[in-house]
Amino acid sequence: MRQHQEELRVATNGRGIYEISDEVGSVVERSGLAMGLCTVYCMHTSASLVIQENADPTAAADLLAWLERLAPDGDQRYSHTAEGPDDMPSHLRSAITQTSETIPVADGNLMLGSYQGIYLLEHRDVAHTRILVVHVLGE
Numbered sequence: 001m002r003q004h005q006e007e008l009r010v011a012t013n014g015r016g017i018y019e020i021s022d023e024v025g026s027v028v029e030r031s032g033l034a035m036g037l038c039t040v041y042c043m044h045t046s047a048s049l050v051i052q053e054n055a056d057p058t059a060a061a062d063l064l065a066w067l068e069r070l071a072p073d074g075d076q077r078y079s080h081t082a083e084g085p086d087d088m089p090s091h092l093r094s095a096i097t098q099t100s101e102t103i104p105v106a107d108g109n110l111m112l113g114s115y116q117g118i119y120l121l122e123h124r125d126v127a128h129t130r131i132l133v134v135h136v137l138g139e
Contacts, residue, residue: 041133
């Protein structure tokens with residue numbers, strides 16, 4: 001069993017959904033591993049990861065709108081507002097999504113479905129550089 005690990009830095013322009021499938025796939029390729037598992041881990045509490053449809057951009061827009069309804073900015077019931085009205089909502093949105101995703105690897109490629117993509121969800125309004133750890137384990 002061999003392992004390969006890299007950090008990815010993803011620059012965001014603020015709240016949104018950013019496809020990172022190609023970047024993660026490149027790490028798998030550099031690993032030289034043909035079969036195994038790839039885990040992507042987001043090192044933040046106000047950003048997260050999802051595997052979502054990548055064929056129709058309205059799916060991403062609907063996901064962001066749904067998260068906004070679930071955890072709206074500026075809700076007066078939030079006490080954690082040190083960094084602004086998007087502070088607590090960003091943590092809530094991260095809590096109901098994922099901080100990591102694991103994808104099988106076969107023939108040196110991510111085994112994503114036909115309409116699946118790996119996405120970083122930026123939950124803050126302002127731009128950030130997010131750090132992701134990509135770990136590939138296999139043979």
